[in-house]
Amino acid sequence: MAVLAATTLLTGLAACSGDEAPESSPSSSAEPDAGETPEPPALWPLTGLEVEGDYPSHPVLVTKVDNTSSSAPQVGLGSADMVVEELVEGGMTRLAAFYYSKVPKVVGPVRSMRASDIGIVPTGAHVITSGAAQITLDRVKKAGIPFVTEGAKGIYRETSRSAPYNLFSQPNVIAKGIKGSEAPEPYLDFGTEADFPGGKKARTLSAAFGGHTTTWQFQGGKYVNTNSYAADGDDFPATSILSLRVRIGDAGYRDPAGYLVPETKFEGSGPAQLFHDGQVVQGTWTKDGLTGAIKLETKKGDELTVPAGHVWIELVPQGTGSVTWAK
Secondary structure (H helix, E strand, O other), X not given: OOOOOOOOOOOOOHHHOOEEOXXXXXXXXXXXXXXXXXXXXXXXXOOOOEOOOOOEOOOOEEEEEEOOHHHOOEEOHXXXXXXXXXXXXXXXXXXXXXXXXXXXXXXXXEOOOOHHHHHOOOOOOEEEOOOXXXXXXXXXXXXXXXXXXXXXXXXXXXXXXXOOOOEEEOHHHHHHOOOOXXXXXXXXXXXXXXXXXXXXXXXXXXXEOOOOEEEEEEEOOEEXXXXXXXXXXXXXXXXXXXXXXXXXXXXXXXXOOOOEEEEEEOXXXXXXXXEEOOEEEEEEEEEOOOOOOEEEEEOOOOEOOXXXXXXXXXXXXXXXXXXXXXX
């Protein structure tokens, strides 16, 4: 785990808006010899889009972001490569926002980790979090997942907001303190627009978790979260929504309000729906263990790739949750 020194807490969102380009490793400018087959372009592991330049020298930063009305306005989702929405207590949800190709100056409100994150966070990534229950911290540490929390450089309390919704992070600052990481494996099997098989029309969809339902509408070539808590102009630019139905277990403790804390079992297999270009393709997902790769297949058993772009993954509970869509 990277050790980050604690500093005086910073304040002021206004002074911290915008993104910074990631620091990159030096690249070779050598041209291929005549007759050699050029190497395929490097692709971003979280979007499948082509890399212009080099991979950054820092790891993927996964920030846990509150997803209730108390979090409004959420800051930094518009810069994320990918977002995973997971179930937490009371039927509500929390977001895991992934940053790699861009590291914004501010993300938040930052909230705590769950044991579910062990199956969500890719190998080598660092989690930015407000902490966790001790039982969760023990499991996260045993899983070898590094995390950065309050007291570290780049994490501060925003004085204009009320606790616990006032903890914010500066991923650009945190990234500079973590060096030497290699580019991770692709999170999904990405393909091209031509690879997308198409399906039934689905211009609106809803992912219901029990206490919260996330709604989407296909507009102007992307999916708009119609009940988002994101700040104006800072919405996640989703080109695809991937719904994966998952089993839910008991994390083994209750939150301060007395709710049982659920644990998403992100391994095994289950039904899947890939929403893209106003259409839906139904199939299945498989994942060999908590650290395994996600594989998608159509109902016919054909490989299903995700068109390159920004993907929002809905980990919807089997049984208590639902995914519906309409033309």
